[in-house]
Amino acid sequence: MHISTVLAVDSNAHSHHTYITMGLFTKTEETASVGPAGGDKDLTKKKTRQICWDSRDKFFACLDKHNIVDAIKDSELATAKCPKEEKQYEADCIASWIDYFKQKRTMEYNKEQMLKKFEEQGAVKVEPNVSFK
Structure with missing residues (x-):
């Protein structure tokens, strides 16, 4: 071996x-x-995860400020408008989380827009009534 x-x-x-x-x-x-700054990205540590989430939230707030929903599709615009926040986000999070959070952000936005459209068309939200015995 x-x-x-x-x-x-x-x-x-x-x-x-x-x-x-x-x-x-x-x-x-x-x-x-x-990461580039030498920081440990051990995701078993809550502090490390929190640092990632905080950087993500700052990056996403910047995207919101500039009306950018999809940071993957509009990556050049996102980098141009939020370079500092994006760089910190990428330094503080692992690559798989970066992509996951960007995809989740877009998916949640699309879901919200679809629900708004259904409500405008008169759809009524029905809560499931399921019980297990």
């Missing part, structure tokens, strides 16, 4: 990966993520 640790570098973060090789099979584990 051979174990090696590699520092992978991309434009947003540095990640430490441990590769465990046993014959024909290789197992890769991402053991920690470190």
Whole structure:
């Protein structure tokens, strides 16, 4: 068995990966993520998650200020209007969370717009009445 640790570098973060090789099979584990400022992105820590959420909220508030709903589709505009907030958001959160929150924001906006449209058309919201015995 051979174990090696590699520092992978991309434009947003540095990640430490441990590769465990046993014959024909290789197992890769991402053991920690470190942001550009050297901050720990251990998501098992509530403080780390809260820092990410705070940066996300600041970035999304900036997007709201500039009437940008979809930060993925309108990524160039989002970067132009909110460069500082976006950079901090990307530094404080892991990549999968960044994409997830951007997609969730757009999905929730579309859901709200659809519900408003249904209400304007006279639709009535019916609460489910389900009970389990």
